[in-house]
Amino acid sequence: MDLIACHDCDLLYHQPSIAEGRKLRCPRCGAVLLQHRHDCVERCLMLVLAALILFTVANAYPLLSLDLQGREQDTLLITGVIELYRQNQAGLAVLVLCVSILLPLIKLLSQLYVLLPLYFGWRGWRLPVAMRIVDILHPWAMMEVYMLGILVAIVKLASLASIVPDAALYAFAALIMVMAATDASLEPHDIWERLSKTR
Amino acid sequence: MNRPQTAARAGFWLCHGCHQLNRVGIHAHESERVRCARCGATLHRRKPNSIVRTWALVMAAFILYIPANALPIMTIVSLGAGEPDTILSGVITLIAAGMWPLALLVFFASIVVPMLKLFVLIYLLLSVQFKSRWRPRDRTALYRLTEAVGRWSMLDIFVIAILVALVKFGSIATIETGAGASAFASVVVITMFAAMSFDPRLIWDVIESDHERERSTRNPS
Ligand SMILES: [Zn+2]
Numbered sequence: 001m002d003l004i005a006c007h008d009c010d011l012l013y014h015q016p017s018i019a020e021g022r023k024l025r026c027p028r029c030g031a032v033l034l035q036h037r038h039d040c041v042e043r044c045l046m047l048v049l050a051a052l053i054l055f056t057v058a059n060a061y062p063l064l065s066l067d068l069q070g071r072e073q074d075t076l077l078i079t080g081v082i083e084l085y086r087q088n089q090a091g092l093a094v095l096v097l098c099v100s101i102l103l104p105l106i107k108l109l110s111q112l113y114v115l116l117p118l119y120f121g122w123r124g125w126r127l128p129v130a131m132r133i134v135d136i137l138h139p140w141a142m143m144e145v146y147m148l149g150i151l152v153a154i155v156k157l158a159s160l161a162s163i164v165p166d167a168a169l170y171a172f173a174a175l176i177m178v179m180a181a182t183d184a185s186l187e188p189h190d191i192w193e194r195l196s197k198t199r
Numbered sequence: 200m201n202r203p204q205t206a207a208r209a210g211f212w213l214c215h216g217c218h219q220l221n222r223v224g225i226h227a228h229e230s231e232r233v234r235c236a237r238c239g240a241t242l243h244r245r246k247p248n249s250i251v252r253t254w255a256l257v258m259a260a261f262i263l264y265i266p267a268n269a270l271p272i273m274t275i276v277s278l279g280a281g282e283p284d285t286i287l288s289g290v291i292t293l294i295a296a297g298m299w300p301l302a303l304l305v306f307f308a309s310i311v312v313p314m315l316k317l318f319v320l321i322y323l324l325l326s327v328q329f330k331s332r333w334r335p336r337d338r339t340a341l342y343r344l345t346e347a348v349g350r351w352s353m354l355d356i357f358v359i360a361i362l363v364a365l366v367k368f369g370s371i372a373t374i375e376t377g378a379g380a381s382a383f384a385s386v387v388v389i390t391m392f393a394a395m396s397f398d399p400r401l402i403w404d405v406i407e408s409d410h411e412r413e414r415s416t417r418n419p420s
């Protein structure tokens with residue numbers, strides 16, 4: 001018995017078999033219910049590891065530097081948070097810290113926490129909790145919006161000063177692409193199926 | 200016509216966390232605390248108090264929307280002089296500087312998306328409350344779109360964060376964050392929660408009860 005229901009309209013039906021790479025859409029409301037992918041665990045694990053390395057680089061090195069008549073002034077990913085805090089905008093500082101650094105990191109670590117045991121066949125501990133964290137954090141990890149913000153800020157300041165992109169900016173751009181690729185290849189349905197089998 | 204079967208009618212509640220179908224029986228009441236067998240999340244037939252919660256959040260966002268647009272979000276002080284920028288005046292400045300694509304982008308993310316989102320949510324709430332039967336599939340798609348685009352409104356907040364980080368020593372200019380910025384950030388966060396608390400299945404429940412009535416009038420027993 002493999003009944004499934006649509007999360008957007010509650011339609012109940014037997015899960016049809018779908019070809020690899022194809023999406024299963026709800027026949028009544030058109031919601032994407034699941035997508036069949038071949039062996040997503042190995043691929044996702046590699047992507048998550050790559051993302052963690054890029055995340056470290058993007059946070060450790062200057063993102064942009066401002067060129068002021070030969071004097072360079074570096075900006076890290078965290079600098080914006082610190083400056084907002086200094087301007088007595090603690091609420092904004094916490095929000096920006098969360099959605100651009102903290103929550104993406106927690107999301108990546110939770111994904112790693114689920115994928116490692118699945119890949120190596122370990123038992124794992126509280127994997128469903130980590131999977132739920134990934135699901136809940138999904139809309140709140142806004143790195144791609146932040147990237148767009150960087151581009152807008154560069155153009156806005158172009159008349160005042162020349163801004164030089166640094167190494168971490170490229171790492172940041174790559175990180176966004178890798179995280180998008182992870183989200184695209186991680187099929188929650190498949191992971192949940194594996195989690196219920198290992199228990 | 201073959202009537203579509205829904206999970207709730209068949210005695211199944213779908214887990215919102217892991218999308219596992221849990222058999223709870225057709226007589227299970229909304230207030231019962233049942234946990235998902237697979238992930239442990241509390242199960243609900245529909246999202247709890249969906250309509251009331253969404254209304255409350257939409258109203259809160261609407262109220263905050265006024266200071267978010269009326270108050271300056273930041274002031275760029277260069278060479279001792281500076282005009283406070285509101286969201287709208289920021290867009291106008293970009294247009295005046297000839298940066299059309301950027302102006303359009305910021306206009307869309309900061310003005311169109313939050314406004315549209317609030318109006319779409321109000322429309323969906325009213326359509327459910329007045330038991331509308333009009334194009335449920337399109338209304339569900341509209342909901343999915345609303346939920347997906349909301350996060351892009353954070354753009355302006357990030358621009359401010361990056362600008363204050365870049366011009367921190369005040370040698371060419373200083374950038375001061377205005378009160379409008381936190382009001383605007385609250386609007387974005389609250390509308391995201393509002394979209395999350397709306398349950399699109401309510402759109403379809405109205406159509407379900409139609410089928411029910413149809414059946415009971417056809418074979419009264
Ligand atoms: Zn559906």
Ligand SMILES: [Zn+2]
Nearest residue numbers: 214217235238
């Ligand atoms: Zn569950």
